[in-house]
Amino acid sequence: MITMLEKPKKIALPRTRPDLTPAAETPEPVVETRDLHLFYGACEALLGISMKFYRNQVTALIGPSGCGKSTLLRCLNRMNDLIDDVRVTGSILLDGREVNDPSLDVIELRRRVGMVFQRAVPFPKSIYENVAYGLRIAGVGNRRTLDEAVEKSLRRAALWDEVKDRLNESALGFSGGQHQRLCIARAIAVDPEVILMDEPCSALDPRSTTRIEDLIVELRRRYTIIIVTHNMQQAARVSDYTGFLYEGALIEFGPTKELFTAPKKKETEDYITGRFG
């Protein structure tokens, strides 16, 4: 209520996350979409998607190229706002709060729903400043706080041991796999609830991919992760739930094991057995 009074325009999202509850038997949804439609101009890219993303679970989105996986992901932290001529209808709820509400503080939303992209491009700054970036723009200037956050995030992103002596070196000088972990650390640093990953491994070699996958499994204990992937094995390895999208529609959604072993829909079966896509 107090935040409401201070910022009458922006509706702050309540921070109600209980700390580190173990994966519950009947998990509660953190993000929920209801009949989500998205239009790029006249072209409808999402045809009414309704699905739930559960707390501290990894949800994988699979589907052939161009089916709208990235589009759906980018709706969840309103990155589509950046594109001209996009129209969204339907609703997205984050902890019960409407994300598409025009009066919502997008900055705050993006802090709570972090994102990792396919191409990991670090900022042209030092490792330290890359990780501290999110905090700095949020106005954190205290050196101790920053130091702690940087170390914590780098440890969680399994990068600390490799870079702890080179924190002040330019981030541009590291390898692709390290860049991707750095981007994950960067996203973790602002302490989000949900991390969106859009094909985080598709530009990486197999070794780095394995490291990132291990990391995702590790991070699941603390964050809700939604990952878009092209790689079915990857989806099977890292995710708890999987949604299969096809031509802008959610064809099937369920626990990963069930979806891969006993798909209910024919399209899903065709896709996961490699008959198309």
Next chain:
Amino acid sequence: MTNDEKQSVSHQAGAPPTPAPLPLAGEGKTERGSPRAFWRRGEPQVWVTSAALTIMLFLIILLLWVVLWNGLGVFWPARVAEVTLKDGKKLLGERIRGQINPDTDVKSIQFKTGNRDLDPHQQDFHWVEDGEIRSIEFPPEVYVLERTENGNFYGFLRRLEGPDLEPSETPVAEDKVRFALKTVRRKSAEEIAPISEELRDLGRRLQNARRRIRRLEHRGDDERLAELRTGADDITRKSDELVGWQRRLLNELRRNVVVTSDAGGREKAIALLDVVRFYKPNEMGFWAKCRYYLLRLGELFWENPRESNTEGGLFPAIFGTVMLIFLMAAACFPLGVLAGVYLGEYAKDGPLVRAVRIAVNNLAGIPSIVYGIFGLGFFVYGIGGLIDAWFFPESAAAGEPVFGTGGILWASITLGILTVPVVIVSTEEALRAIPRGVREGSLALGATKFQTLVRVLVPMASPGMMTGFILAMARAAGEVAPLMITGVVKLAPQLPLDGEFPFFHLDRKFMHLGFHIYDVGFQSPNVEASKPMVYVTTLLLLSIVLAMSSAAIVLRNRMRKRFLARTI
């Protein structure tokens, strides 16, 4: 050759149609020799393109060579020849060049003979036909006296005369002349320099008093006016007295002369005060010439010009050029970067933005003189006139506008708008070349668009902006036309930056190397004498531009390394 063509060829030859054979090793060779295959392999295209490059390089190197060859040699002391003609006449001078008259096939040689004041036609260059010459010698005791007026004197030292000097033997020894020169210069520094200083001070006070008088006249405050007027009259009287006194002292000092004789033995007394330096070129060794060369270079950099700019230094012009470039940068860089950022980041892509972009790209096609005219009309008469009307109405009314006339401020802003499109375009391109991931990465962390811009995008685009800046600087340094109507002058009495409050005098006129080239090269009455200065000035302008761009390039490379190293 394709198989189809081969078949058609064999048909014409009347041979039975056979299936085309596969090309064999030997056949490949004969094919390579045929003109069509040769054409198709693309060798002529390579030649054409490389020829174009060669021609361009050749022309550029030729230009540089001409400038360097002529510019670098100017200060190297040349030997002075004593030419004896068949009719017994003699002349002294530096050989400049030979030329064969295409009509008469007669070879002539041009000498720089100096001694302009002794020549009946005031000429210091003479052509002598090869046939007229009996002999050419290089007598070791020839001296060159560089003078503050009338150019070089070529001749022999005879004796010293004057009230402050001991009478000397004939011919006088060089040491004695040097000592006398020192004596006279010291006297001048002791007696005349303080007067000049005082006169300058009086001049400033008078100027201030006049300005105040004009202001009061404007307001009609008669009481104070009378007081001020008497004050101004006092100053005038005092400075007139001083001027008279200074003239007397100077005339007195001028009576100390070195008497010289020219090739024909005619004597000429030269006031020591007018002698800049003298030397014996035919006796100088390599190192002595080097010393002389450095001396002249130092003069070039640090001294004021003499003799309607054809001699002496270029300091005010160098100063004006560099200051102009800096002011231009201060005017165009922020403006260009901001405009580029708006176009690249904020403007929604539409017909209007596209039109603006096209306009910006094509602004470079407007002749620079048009910018000059715009600068004159808009900045000088428009804004300058307004400033004068508000802050200096009395000066403007008295016909002495302050900002309403050309000056370094208006010239640099005019150059700024001339070069700003380059900065806009390169800023925008640099921003657009930044990978999308960087932008999204920052926004996804909750940064606002502005934070993203300031913290990430601008640093990453800075090398590109620097590129635009370098291009703008090089272009601005070479522009002369717009300056000519916005405030450049051939001789500025004061620098636009000095120790006098408020230090920056942006309303002042200024000198500029580019204009200097034009003025000395094309406006000077003595074309031959001014030629070396044109080359030297060109060389200097080139070096300044080169030095400034190199500095900028080093800076840019450092930024590149810092902000744009390997991204996957």
